[in-house]
Amino acid sequence: MDDQNKNLILATALSFLVILVWFLVFPPQVQEGVPTEEGTNTAAVDGTATPPASGSTPQVPGSLPATPAETRAEAVSRTERVALETPALTGSISLRGGRIDDLSLLEYRETIDDDSPIVTYLSPAGAPGAFYAVHGWAGAGGLSGDAVPGATTEWQREGEGALTPENPVRLTWDNGQGQIFTKTIAVDDHYMFTVSQTVQNTAETAVSMFPYGILARQGEPDQLNFFVLHEGLIGAADGELSTSEDYDDLRDFDIDPLERAPAQKTRISETGYIGFTDHYWMATLVAPNNTPATSVAKYTPGNDTYQTELRYNVVEIAPGATAETVSHFFAGAKEFAQLRDYQRDLEIGQFVDAIDWGWFSILTKPIFRALHFLNLTIGNMGLAILALTLLLKLLLFPLAYKSYVSMSKMKMLQPEMEKIKERAGDDRVKLQQEMMALYKKEKVNPASGCLPILVQIPIFFSLYKVIFVTIDLRHAPFFGWLQDLSAPDPSSVLNLFGLLPFTPPEPGSLFAIFSIGVLPILMGVTMWMQQKLNPAPPDKTQAMIIGWMPWVFMFMLGTFASGLVLYWTANNIITFIQQYTIMRSQGAKPDVFGNIIASFRRDKSTD
Template sequence: MDDQNKNLILATALSFVVILIWFVLFPPPEPEAIEPAPAVTEETAAPGDVAATPGVADTPGGTPATEETAAGPADAPRIAIETPRLSGSISTQGGRIDTLALKDYRESTEPDAPIVSLLRPVGTAGAYYALHGWAPGQGLAIEDVPGPNTEWQIAGDATLTQDTPVTLTWDNDAGLRFTRQIAVDADYMFTITQSVENTTEGTVSLAPYGILARHGEPVDLKNFFVLHEGVVAMADGELAEIDYDDMTDFDVDAREGVPAEVMQVTENGWIGFTDHYWMATLVPAPGEAFRAAAKYDPRRNIYQTEAVLPTQSLAPGASAEVTTQLFAGAKEWETIREYEAEGVEGFIDSIDWGWFFFLTKPIFALLHWLNQLIGNMGWAIIALTLIIKAVLFPLAYKSYASMAKMRELQPEMEKIKERAGDDRQKLQQEMMGLYKKEKVNPASGCLPLLLQIPIFFSLYKVIFVTLELRHAPWIGWIDDLSAPDPSSLYNLWGLLPWAAPEPGTILALIFIGILPLLLGVSMWLQQKLNPAPTDPTQQMIFAWMPWVFMFMLGSFASGLVVYWIANNTITFIQQYLIMRSHGYKPDLFGNITGRNKKKAAEAAKK
């Protein structure tokens, strides 16, 4: 193997090690506890008042701020939300959807762990809610339209189910009657229909809007560069992702008076907040133009996204109705894909597929299909590995055959090195002459390694960001493929009567689990079949690499380590069989015990 190709492999391997070290030194931080938000008072700004509630493009001056009433949303009458997948409530103050839990998901793998809470009312830690209303235009004042503090009346059923929508009404006592109907489907999509009837003697104008507001950053924010958390929006086919810290650096919008980013959507779009596994998104009707905005109010530390629809002009006796949707739930690939098929353009891109989306999307689609077929995500990962190796086998065969040939030429290469001594130019010329004579391309052994790197990182992305891997069990002690192997050498992998170190600690990195150990062994066995570099330094680096990776990958998701073990095992078997076909007799540890001259001659003819 010439110096250029040796350096290529060395540089690739070292780059990979550097990235792994980065993952270990800068893991996702533990979420910091935050103090509960203070109770809302008259002096405390209303949640919908961030940036003076949404401004409307063709409404002069936007919408002025209102004051919060003394009674907070938690004290107002509530409408229960009960579906097979959701539980929560809607406050009649402002008609806020501000309490929502996801019944299918728990905070941990413990059977009695709390159910995941997505939306929370004002006055609780991490308050997060959705509200809808009308922004006043010509001929109206702020008190003439329903806002975040409006006391709505319940008409009919007081429980929202997938079969029974609820209706709220409000009369401004000045000739405008407002109605809001809220429905929810079997999964996570709410449908909000807002209507207004003008019984005054004059023409009025007003604009419907939807708001998502968060008090402070999420309590479980990961702040990990592999994952996007923050604003996610689609505007006419263009995806926008904005982190929370970037929102604080927005330019101050002249209309709103606070840091804001505004997008005009002409036909199709949506905007909201995405977490690691959960999301809340405002979704106007397909084909509807609207004004999307992301804002941050530094005075109250409130993050906000808005969807403001065009202004409606109502003549005396006229009425208007507008329907929008609100997604609030888990980022399930199959569920989100169904919503996209129903008209929510680009909704599948709300999942953070990353730069290698052309790989991560098909890899996950195949993994999801295999999981449905097999019924276990761990075995699905192994089946995926088999498929990937089968697709790459024609290329891999040439690589392994080239490596077998390189091993055959090893004695001759050592002789050339002895003859050349310190003459690097002579060594290079004679090596190239040997390769040309024997029709060997040493670079062909590098290509499978280079192809494996983007596939590895794509699978890492898939395992880290997709909900389907969360709390997915495999076998025995592996009850969460998205988390590191919980076993540890510290307690002899569960044989001794004390607990393993906490994941992420130094002890957990030192006292590795069973899967990282198997990974190191599988890498070592695979390496034994490859021709060793002639350079002593490179020999030492390659000799240590399996054990370095063993410790580095110990803190990675178990699903990723399962993939790598399966990949190494399949690669070893392939190389073993190909070397046998070329006349070598490797034992189960990769050591060459002899050579079949007849088979070697047959292989040389091929």
């Protein structure tokens, strides 16, 4: 076997190895899971006041042992409730514990089908995948557990009607020991609840207690488990963001002797929040600005409960006095504009950073802001991506101009380079020496053509991050068959793009990388044509590997979000036009189709 055939086999093997490794590192995106009645996680979650150990810090509610499995509908119906109706949310609040535990997102559906169910987010204790919030008081200074409201307290409703932005719900509970508790739950037009709690002490002695908020999640939810995206515990304390702990990390926290479970505590002096983040959704307890608190994250192995808490300072309530506390609870979609407004209006530090911008936030944030603005202006996310691509190309044009001028000179030096290759023969050292002498004489830098590519790499990955983690592209349509720019191109070459009665492999399977659609193929072709404008490397093996790259990238990006492939394809087309025009202005006469025919002839001659 001659060296050229060996190089061809090596290049082919390396190309497909890159495809397989890329597929494992960047698996195709799948639709996020949502809790359903058919879920497999059947252990129920509940909370009750846990009496503190002698001499220890007072504790807040923990979790009860598992109860028999229920469907979500059965769990909702077993307690008296107040309906919840807002433009963005629907559900109900349980009068047992005053829990916010039945919540669905009206503006989001599970799939792109018009009749698809809306996304269910919070579910009550006893339901599969229980996930709920409860606010109450914990006793301090010897106050008994049954004297304070907890997760199983039966609250009494004052007033009528559903909880709406115009109609807060007021709940009361008398402990029979001289303290009357009131809880008022309000909600805005989007995803923020405000919980106001008061205690009126009618007894003859002072009492001590502290308010808290709990967010409990039964079992580990369905996740993408993709390193680009953080899923799990999220929080911020006085300007320091924490997005490093996933659910495995919660189970591995050091055992806290007071909690009797893995736990982590962080002191908040001015501003902070803590909760759980998913791909597109988030639920967090928010401490009001300048209200000291302690955030707690813990895991209870006995009933597989992940729990976050905000505990506020202990207050002493004198006879005849009243204590009041106000806190916030966010549950909904991680919409940039809404998180930004909450951060500004409620002074919640780093709330907008609950979106996983990544290490290169210096790029991802402005890229997203530009894409968000263009989408609002144009009204179509696909057209916004095309407009953003054009803006980025204009921004990088000065650098691209220098690069393309250099490549034009390289193109014009091609005949001289061919003569050098003929003179050098198999002497690689002589070939490199004469090539470098020619570059120096003609003042050409062969590496300058790499500059636009090097600049595009961080932009490409930043845009990939934006498309993957932000909710703006979820189910965002373009035109024709591209109805979800956050998902791969649904068409497939394997069934001739729908002409054959054959169902392509599902996303996630190994052979799905070969089920590429129209857009990835267009991306590969445009990348290949752009490549034909550039002079081929003098080394045959290097030229062969570079020649494979458009098709390697075609398969790699075939499983990526179609919005990203759309950007790459548009970038290729604009780059081709720019480079062709500049090369012509410099006297070079690129013959793209001639180069394509010549490459086919070279390939045929090597067979």
